[in-house]
Structures are given as structure tokens and as C-alpha cells.
Amino acid sequence: MERSYVNKLMILRFINDYYQKNHYSPSLREICQGTGLRSTSTVHRYLCELSKEGKLVYMRGKRRALVLEEDSAKEADVTLNVADGSDPNWIMRLPEGDKFTVNMNDSGMIDALIEAGDKLTVVRQDNPEVGSIVVAIHDDYLLIRRLGIVNDNFYLVPDNDVYIPVRKKDAAIVGKVISMQRDL
Numbered sequence: 001m002e003r004s005y006v007n008k009l010m011i012l013r014f015i016n017d018y019y020q021k022n023h024y025s026p027s028l029r030e031i032c033q034g035t036g037l038r039s040t041s042t043v044h045r046y047l048c049e050l051s052k053e054g055k056l057v058y059m060r061g062k063r064r065a066l067v068l069e070e071d072s073a074k075e076a077d078v079t080l081n082v083a084d085g086s087d088p089n090w091i092m093r094l095p096e097g098d099k100f101t102v103n104m105n106d107s108g109m110i111d112a113l114i115e116a117g118d119k120l121t122v123v124r125q126d127n128p129e130v131g132s133i134v135v136a137i138h139d140d141y142l143l144i145r146r147l148g149i150v151n152d153n154f155y156l157v158p159d160n161d162v163y164i165p166v167r168k169k170d171a172a173i174v175g176k177v178i179s180m181q182r183d184l
Contacts (some may be wrong), residue, residue, distance in 0.1 A: 003029075003184055004046070004049075005089075006093050006094060007035070007037060007042075007093075008044055008046050008049065008050055008055075009094075009098075010035045010036075010037075010093065010095070011031055011035055011037075011043065011046050011047070011050065012050065012055060012056070013095065014026065014031055014034040015031070015056070015066055016033050018024040018030065019175065023086070026096050027082050028040040028044060028047075029069065032042045036093070036095070038138065039040075047066070048054070051150050054101075054111070057126045060071055061157075062105050064167070074178055079132065081178065091105070091120060091124070091137070091174045091175070092172065092174060093123065094124045094174075096124050096125055096126065097123065097125075098123070098124040099121055099122065099123050099124070099125070099176070099178075100121075100122055101120065101121055101122070102119070102120045102142060102144065102177075103117070103118075103119055103120075104116055104117065104118045104119075105117075105145060106141070106144075107160055107162070108145060108158040108159070109133065109145065109158065109159045109160065110159065110162055110165060111159035112133065112146065112159035112161045114144065114145035114159075114180060115182070117183065118180050118182050118183070119180065119181040119182075119183075120135070120144065120177045120179070120180050121177070121179040121180070121181075122175035122176065122177055122182075123176055123178050124172075124174065124175045125173075125174075125175050125176045126173060126174075127173070128147060128175075128176035130147055130148060130149055131146065132147050132149065132176045132177070133145070133146050133147075133176070133177040134146070134147050134156065134173050134174075134175065134176055134177065135158055135173070135174050135175045135177065136165055136166075136168075136171040136172060136173045136174060137171060137172045137174060138156070138170060138171040138172075140164055143156060143166065143171060144177065145157055145158050145159075145166065146158075146159060146164075146170070148165070148175070150165060152166070153167065153168075153169060154169070155167055155177055156168060156171055156173075
């Protein structure tokens with residue numbers, strides 16, 4: 001489900017960007033090339049689903065006849081649970097600058113006042129500055145840590161002495177935490 005959501009989002013964004021640049025809709029093959037999807041039949045299926053969801057008007061049988069509904073290419077509203085066991089690698093396909101939400105499920109950042117259950121808003125970014133709190137993929141799990149330097153090497157450093165740092169080269173940073181929300 002998560003992967004299809006991201007693929008649909010990428011298609012909507014590509015159609016929007018393509019239309020803004022060219023003033024007409026892309027073809028199925030151009031959508032494949034622009035999103036990295038390999039199959040025109042898969043793109044066609046997503047277009048039909050997006051049409052049923054009311055996100056675009058897809059006039060079957062007509063060339064370049066895609067019309068986005070208003071607000072359908074806006075920012076992502078994706079919620080993930082840290083360490084929930086689901087494969088987070090699809091986040092890497094989100095364009096830089098997209099935002100998503102992560103629910104914190106461990107105590108690795110407790111000294112930074114981030115607790116289990118907190119909702120973190122993350123902006124998709126591969127290279128945040130040192131000192132930033134980041135979300136990374138490590139061993140197919142999402143990890144929330146602070147990007148730091150230890151002995152001239154980059155590490156993902158917990159703000160809790162119980163946890164150990166992870167070398168940055170052993171993980172893939174997917175975003176920078178920009179806000180936190182806690183339910184009372």
C-alpha cells in the first residue's frame with residue numbers, strides 16, 4: 001500500500017510539473033520515464049485508480065488527456081512508525097523537499113525530549129547539516145538520531161546513553177526532522 005501511494009504521488013507530481021513546463025499532459029511512456037516506473041500498464045492502472053479517487057480526470061482512449069484536480073499534487077501526508085517492521089526503503093523514492101510524518105517508537109532521543117509516541121514531521125533530504133535530528137534507514141528499519149562527527153567520521157548519534165552510535169556509511173539518511181507533536 002505504501003509503495004503504491006508513493007508511485008501515485010510521483011505520477012501526480014510528474015504530470016503537474018510536465019504540464020507546467022509544456023502546457024499539455026505527458027504520454028504514458030513519458031510518465032514511465034519521468035517517474036522511473038517501467039511498465040506502461042502499471043502507470044495506466046495507477047491513472048485509473050487516481051481517476052477513481054478523484055485526483056485526476058483520465059479520458060481513456062484520448063492522447064495526452066490527463067487533467068489534475070485542484071490540490072491533487074500537493075505535499076505528501078504519509079505516516080510511518082519507527083521500528084514497526086514495515087519496509088521503509090520506498091521513502092527514498094520521495095522527491096527531496098517532500099514532507100512526511102514518523103511516529104517515534106523508541107527512546108533513542110529521550111535526552112532531546114523526543115519520546116515514544118511523538119509525531120515527527122520530516123522533510124525529505126539526503127544531506128542535512130551536522131547537528132540535525134535525522135531519520136535514516138538502518139538494517140531496513142527507520143532510525144531517528146542526531147547527525148554528528150566522532151573521530152572525523154559521520155555518525156548517527158542517539159540522545160540517550162543506553163543506545164550506541166551508528167556509522168553514517170551503514171545507514172541512508174532520508175530526511176531531517178523539522179517539528180514534533182506530542183499528544184497529551
